[in-house]
Amino acid sequence: MATKLKINGQRLNDTLQSTCTSWGALAAHSTGMCRLTLSQEDKEARDWMVAECKSLGCEVKIDQMGNIFAIRPGTAKDNKPIAMGSHMDTQPAGGRYDGILGVQAALEVLRTLHENKITTYCPIALIDWTNEEGARFPGAMMASGVWSTKSSTGLEACWDIQDKEGILMKGALEDIGYLGQTKCDYRENGLECHFELHIEQGPILEKEGKSVGVVTAVQGMKWFAVRVTGEEGHSGTTPMPSRSDALVTASRLITTVRDTALKTELGVATVGVIKSDTSSQATIPAGVEFIIDIRCSTDPMVDQLAAAIFKAFDNIVSEEANSTSYAIQRTWGLPESIFHPNCIEAVRASALQSVSEDQVMDMKSRAGHDSAWTSRVVPTSMIFVPSREGISHNPDEYTSPEHCSLGAQVLLDSVLHYDEKVKEGTY
Amino acid sequence: MATKLKINGQRLNDTLQSTCTSWGALAAHSTGMCRLTLSQEDKEARDWMVAECKSLGCEVKIDQMGNIFAIRPGTAKDNKPIAMGSHMDTQPAGGRYDGILGVQAALEVLRTLHENKITTYCPIALIDWTNEEGARFPGAMMASGVWSTKSSTGLEACWDIQDKEGILMKGALEDIGYLGQTKCDYRENGLECHFELHIEQGPILEKEGKSVGVVTAVQGMKWFAVRVTGEEGHSGTTPMPSRSDALVTASRLITTVRDTALKTELGVATVGVIKSDTSSQATIPAGVEFIIDIRCSTDPMVDQLAAAIFKAFDNIVSEEANSTSYAIQRTWGLPESIFHPNCIEAVRASALQSVSEDQVMDMKSRAGHDSAWTSRVVPTSMIFVPSREGISHNPDEYTSPEHCSLGAQVLLDSVLHYDEKVKEGTY
Incomplete structure (x- = not known):
């Protein structure tokens, strides 16, 4: 040789x-x-x-x-x-x-x-x-x-x-x-x-x-673009209980993405990108978008983790006095x-x-x-x-x-x- | 006349x-x-x-x-x-x-x-x-x-x-x-x-x-610019428990700003602006900044509400396995x-x-x-x-x-x- x-x-x-x-x-x-x-x-x-x-x-x-x-x-x-x-x-x-x-x-x-x-x-x-x-x-x-x-x-x-x-x-x-x-x-x-x-x-x-x-x-991996919709308002004059603050709701959802991935141990879930429509500190944010990146060792586990996250989202949005809503805008994925x-x-x-x-x-x-x-x-x-x-x-x-x-x-x-x-x- | x-x-x-x-x-x-x-x-x-x-x-x-x-x-x-x-x-x-x-x-x-x-x-x-x-x-x-x-x-x-x-x-x-x-x-x-x-x-x-x-x-009103610092990492390969995700911590802090204002009834507190250093969905965010806008009918109430919010921040950051930190970068105010x-x-x-x-x-x-x-x-x-x-x-x-x-x-x-x-x- x-x-x-x-x-x-x-x-x-x-x-x-x-x-x-x-x-x-x-x-x-x-x-x-x-x-x-x-x-x-x-x-x-x-x-x-x-x-x-x-x-x-x-x-x-x-x-x-x-x-x-x-x-x-x-x-x-x-x-x-x-x-x-x-x-x-x-x-x-x-x-x-x-x-x-x-x-x-x-x-x-x-x-x-x-x-x-x-x-x-x-x-x-x-x-x-x-x-x-x-x-x-x-x-x-x-x-x-x-x-x-x-x-x-x-x-x-x-x-x-x-x-x-x-x-x-x-x-x-x-x-x-x-x-x-x-x-x-x-x-x-x-x-x-x-x-x-x-x-x-x-x-x-x-x-x-x-x-x-x-x-x-x-x-396997999937990405979900989520948009939370609230209502704009003046940060000084809108009383706390009557607010519909999209960033507060988005914050609760982002926290839940992490908590759900940790708890279920199905894989990893990350929010790497966040964007608010508002660029003024004196305005209650009315629109916030973020992207969730979910990865698990098999495709069924990806779907299971995504389902668990969105179930938690629904619970948060329905409980929330904040009266915001969310929509999943787009999904991509790589099986x-x-x-x-x-x-x-x-x-x-x-x-x-x-x-x-x-x-x-x-x-x-x-x-x-x-x-x-x-x-x-x-x-x-x-x-x-x-x-x-x-x-x-x-x-x-x-x-x-x-x-x-x-x-x-x-x-x-x-x-x-x-x-x-x-x-x-x-x- | x-x-x-x-x-x-x-x-x-x-x-x-x-x-x-x-x-x-x-x-x-x-x-x-x-x-x-x-x-x-x-x-x-x-x-x-x-x-x-x-x-x-x-x-x-x-x-x-x-x-x-x-x-x-x-x-x-x-x-x-x-x-x-x-x-x-x-x-x-x-x-x-x-x-x-x-x-x-x-x-x-x-x-x-x-x-x-x-x-x-x-x-x-x-x-x-x-x-x-x-x-x-x-x-x-x-x-x-x-x-x-x-x-x-x-x-x-x-x-x-x-x-x-x-x-x-x-x-x-x-x-x-x-x-x-x-x-x-x-x-x-x-x-x-x-x-x-x-x-x-x-x-x-x-x-x-x-x-x-x-x-x-x-x-009276005061604004605080807060920066949360974590550690960048790959969204697919970094295990959930060892992450230091600045956006997750920022999300918990933003939720607390709202909750503290609601609970104390001292005035209003709003996060209107958020910015993440990261623009990639595949990267765990390492730096997130946001601005808190606090307004109360008197100056001492502004200070009281700010103190309550930052006390809640300290509790969150010390509890958090996430091992991020936060700093108040700047404050402005209008008495x-x-x-x-x-x-x-x-x-x-x-x-x-x-x-x-x-x-x-x-x-x-x-x-x-x-x-x-x-x-x-x-x-x-x-x-x-x-x-x-x-x-x-x-x-x-x-x-x-x-x-x-x-x-x-x-x-x-x-x-x-x-x-x-x-x-x-x-x-």
Whole structure:
């Protein structure tokens, strides 16, 4: 057997840190990131990544949602690329690892293949999925959803989504030069399979003392936009008992979201966004909107937790002398995603090439990922590496250089494993 | 005795409605208004008002805060003007009467004096106070506060206040051509006294079956900006028990503000503004700010209610497994304002010239007004007319044409009463 092909951990980590410093760093002396999708920072990171991939001999395609497909040719005539995808956008106050590690590790894999003059059977693709975070244009995992054709929000609907400044997504794509011609549709721009290296973003690997998570599924999740309606009034002249204060009711409902999730132990429920129609301290708020994010390990549990929360809402609103009402305006969701046995096997076998069995565990992802969408149309799995203290979506997010390198190595080996099996005709 | 001088009620009401339709109407078929201070709509209403006053022979001065003083000369050499002041700006979803009635009634008084060729002893001034609402640039009754020199927020500090778009108040004054040269200081641009006609904005006159309120004081009020600090985390991966969710804590605190005001019956307490640092539904909020508005009939009651609320806050934060903290960032306030006996007498005597004694009542204002600031440096009182169902800061705000006219008549008579007393040397 030939010497095992090794990624260059130093190069991976140096590139990850230096590109984060260049494009989207929140402040000096912090590793916080604000690289909102399709921003100037995102454009510069994308331009750099495209140039790097071209210098490694890749053909680069940009699709209608700005997804970047950098494809290194293989010898097979008819096979589609084995993909390594993730995202380079971040939360407004996020870290350097969520998403970014997956794309940088994919680049490191391409660099390793290139410098070792490896020819694969299938083409190998690096993918940067647009707007995974949904932080600028609401709707997480947006562009992989469009590509999968399984999201309820299709291409045109996504193009029409506005950011807080009223900029349309389509306009933002044009502005940074990433409104591509390639169809954003897996049937026209397909993949053999999809692997994604990602940080866990939770505490489990660290707590269990493991280095690699073999991800077998993504938990189900649903979002509900709730609007509470009351009646405006003057804060000085409207007596307390006759008020219909939408913010007071919304506050009781938000408290109940948390309490119900804690009590039922079915999963997690979060209100991350709140917006009041009123911007005056002297006016009783008449309209308040918030979004509930519910995630459980199975879809029936998501529905059960949602039902428990809305039952508690009904109790509060009927008890409440406040005489407000609430309506659920919209729901989105991402059903539980079961990953493909072949991809899971490729990740597990690859992990065991680098670390001993007691360092590896199967797990479900509690966060949504682009892989949740790709898994609906092509074989998919993910590789998790530990997050310090489980912290993510936070400038303190951290994964050690050793774990970053290990993840990239497992990603390389998973791709090669899968490629070998396709060549053999096993997968 | 000469025939009693009468204002023209039809003209007043027509002018009020047509100017509201022209500048700041919220939508067709609604009487809602959005005439934010120093906006284009406000500029156009101001320009029109200045032109009207000039056509009536007034000299117009604009001060450093954009306050408009339109002064009709009197015969006295050394007396300052008897003022009729209020404001023409509105809440983002306000009505046509709050403030606007007071300025339009003052115009109607000037028109009546002009067409009847009345010469007063003192000069008579119409004043449009800038940014009474504090809805665009935070800080209600801002410009009368500067003029009184008694507000803790002085001229330069007000100029530096930003709106939500980041526009500085000074820039906004310049943009619409209302950054005047006249000193915004009662010692340099003084008044003999200040009368203000205003809608009650509460339910008391209507409930008591009265037509005119003789306002003897403005209740005390304080505002507190509260910031709750938690820790950001991913909404999918952070277990419920280990969260530090600032919005959940803020929700509990906001609920308690209402509950404490209801229970203690000391006054009213409102949270009208809430803001979360986070704009992502997938992130546990780490920073939430809100403003508490507390108003009671006396200053000690304001302090008592504030103390009760903050004691309840401490209990919640110490009980809360959530491990968030809160801080009171800033406080502003307007102490109880006691109006001047001479002005109160002028209003009462004038009301009784138009309606019978059982239609008139003394009352305290539960809302803040520019008169609260003027009362600190010149004799001041206010005239209240009924608000339908007590509704204000709301497009449904309504005062009947008859009550608007009655208020304007009482304003005219109060000014003439005061002028006569000054001429006699009694006041």
